[in-house]
Amino acid sequence: MKPFYVAVEGITDEAVAKRIIRHLGFQYALVINAGGKSALRKKISSYNEAARHFPWFVITDLDSPSRCPVEYAREWLPNPNSRMVFRVAVPELEAWLLASRQALAKYMQLSLNLIPERPELLTNPKLELINLAAKSRSKSIREDLRRPDGRIGPGYSARIIEFAMRYWDIEEAMQHSESLKRCVKALSRISKI
Numbered sequence: 001m002k003p004f005y006v007a008v009e010g011i012t013d014e015a016v017a018k019r020i021i022r023h024l025g026f027q028y029a030l031v032i033n034a035g036g037k038s039a040l041r042k043k044i045s046s047y048n049e050a051a052r053h054f055p056w057f058v059i060t061d062l063d064s065p066s067r068c069p070v071e072y073a074r075e076w077l078p079n080p081n082s083r084m085v086f087r088v089a090v091p092e093l094e095a096w097l098l099a100s101r102q103a104l105a106k107y108m109q110l111s112l113n114l115i116p117e118r119p120e121l122l123t124n125p126k127l128e129l130i131n132l133a134a135k136s137r138s139k140s141i142r143e144d145l146r147r148p149d150g151r152i153g154p155g156y157s158a159r160i161i162e163f164a165m166r167y168w169d170i171e172e173a174m175q176h177s178e179s180l181k182r183c184v185k186a187l188s189r190i191s192k193i
Contacts, residue, residue, distance in 0.1 A: 004187075007032040007047050007058045009040050013093050015161040016168075017059055023170045024187055037061070044077055044086070051084035055190050058084070059183070061092035065123060069179060085186045090179040094125035097160065099176035103169040109137040120177055130156070 004026055006017045014033050021027075034040035040060060047056050060076065062069050069088040077086050089096055098104060098119035105112040110132060122128050130152055133145030144155025174181040 003027050003030075003054070005030050005032070005047070005050065005054055005056045007034055007040060007043065007056070009034060009037050009060060011157055012160040012164070013059055015164040016093055016096060017057060019164050019168060020170065020184065020187065021057070024184065026187075037063075041076060048077055048079075048081050048084050048086075051081040053083075055083045056081075056085065057187060058086045059093065060086075060088055062088050062090050062179075063092055065091040065121060083190060085183070085190050087183040087186065088179065089183075090120045090177075091122065092125050094129050094160075095119040095122060096173055096177050096180045097164060097168060098122075098125055098128060099173035099180060100167075100169045101176060102172060103167045104132075104163070107163050107167045108132060108141055110135055117176060120179060126152070129160075 004021055006014075006021065008014050008017050008031070011033060014031050018031060034043060037060060040058070044058060047058055050056060062072055069090050073086060073088050077084070080086055098116060101112060101115040101117070104110075105115050114132060114135060116122060116128065119125055119128070130146040130150070133141050133153070136142050141159070143153060144159050145153045147153050170180070170184065174184060
């Protein structure tokens with residue numbers, strides 16, 4: 001089986017991409033953390049050119065539920081190569097994590113009814129995650145994910161990475177996130193090329 005090359009915006013996206021690849025039983029050869037959306041966008045043409053030879057998986061956030069993800073993807077990459085899987089998380093990658101409702105409730109020590117059923121409709125899933133943390137029965141979750149002033153806590157990235165790599169239930173998440181479901185299906189198809 002061919003390795004995947006992966007390019008993402010940041011460190012938490014890297015964990016999510018690795019977990020999806022592992023979930024599908026693929027190996028990955030290289031994960032590139034572009035260091036932000038603008039840096040990723042500048043390099044997407046190069047990644048697309050490299051996808052002529054090896055499978056590539058690139059993820060970015062839509063960042064706005066009011067935008068059309070298909071049009072947004074075409075703005076970035078109008079002519080993707082056959083081995084390129086370029087996906088837009090709606091509205092951002094944290095919605096994919098929120099979509100794993102049961103696993104997240106257990107991890108964050110919360111009641112399941114606090115986790116939104118349709119995370120792709122949220123304006124700011126990252127803010128939803130840190131606000132949920134404030135309701136956790138775990139003091140360490142509360143302190144790691146959310147500062148007292150409501151900003152992202154000092155352990156946010158470490159906790160998100162831990163959740164994504166060890167607890168995230170992708171099968172459940174696909175039931176609550178259409179963009180994740182499309183992403184996983186596209187990656188499954190590319191393995192046959």
